[in-house]
Amino acid sequence: MSSGNLTADRRFAYAQMLRKDGDFDAAAEVLTQTLDLAPAWPEGRFALAEVLAEAGRKYDAVAAFESYLELDPADSMGAAVKLALLNPEAPAVLPPAYLSRLFDEYAQRFEKALLEKLNYRAPQILRAALDEVEPGGIFARVFDLGCGTGLAGLALNDRAGWLGGVDLSAAMLKGAADKNIYDQLTVGDMTAALENLDAACDVIIAADVLTYVGDLAPLFAAVRRHLTDGGLFAFTVQRHDGEGFVLGQEHRFSHSRAYVELLALQAAFEILKLDAAVSRQEKGTDVPGLVAVLRAA
C-alpha cells in the first residue's frame, strides 16, 4: 500500500508503529502530516479516521471517514460500516465494494482459515437440514448465494442436478470454478443475480452469507420469486437474542429468531425448520447461530 510519495509512506509506517503502541493521538498527528503530502490517498485518510476513532475522538473520526468517502465513493474499505458502528442509530449497510475487496484479499487463505481455525461447518449443517426435510432424491436446480470458494456447493453437489452460484468476490469464485462442480458462476450481488436467473430453482442456499446483510426483506422476497412452488430456501444466520438485527464489531450482522420468523411470514414461506446451530467459532468460542429451511408456500 503506497501513497506514491516516499516521505508520506515513511510517515505512514511511523504512524502505524505509534498506533501499535497505543499512542493514538500521536499517530493521528503523524497521519495528518502524511496527508499533507498525499492529500488524495484514500488508504491514508481511512487510517487517519480509524486512529481518530481509536483515540476516542468520535466526531473527528466521522468527519475523516466522510472525507475518505469523497475519495472512494464506492467505499472499498468499508467506511459505511465504521460509521454505522460509531453511530449505532444509523442504518447499517455493508458496501458491496468493501465486501468484494475483503473477500478478494481473503480468498487464498479462506478455506484453510475457516476449516482449520474456525471449525466452519455451515455447509454440513445445511446439507443435514435439507436431508432431514427432504430425504433422498435430486433437486433439479440449486442456486448457491454467496457461494465463495464452493464449500456449500461441494456439500450438496450429489443432490443437485444443475448447480449455479453467485459471489461478489471474483477471487473467491475462482476457488469455486476450480472445484468443477458448478454449471454457472456469476460475479456480482446475489439479489441482482437472482433476478437474472433463466428459470426458477428448487433449492436456494446461503451458507454463512446472510451475516453480511442487515435487512433481509428484499433478499427474502427475491428468493421467493425465484423458487418453484414448494421450493426450499436453506440458510444459516448468526443469532442475537434482542430484536431485529445488529451489526457486530467484527463487521457481521446477527439476526433474531423472531426477525427471521417475521420475514418468512411476510415473504410467504412456511418454516420447516428453524433451529439453533453453530456454524463457526470466533476466537476459539462457538458463535450462536440458526439454521433454517423455508418452503415456498
Ligand SMILES: C[S@@+](CC[C@H](N)C(=O)[O-])C[C@H]1O[C@@H](n2cnc3c(N)ncnc32)[C@H](O)[C@@H]1O
Ligand atoms: C463467509 S463466506 C461463505 C462462502 C460459502 N457460502 C461457504 O459456505 O464457504 C461469505 C461469502 O458471501 C459473499 N457475499 C457477501 N455478500 C454478498 C452479496 N450481497 N452478494 C453476493 N455475495 C456476497 C462474500 O463475497 C463471501 O464469499
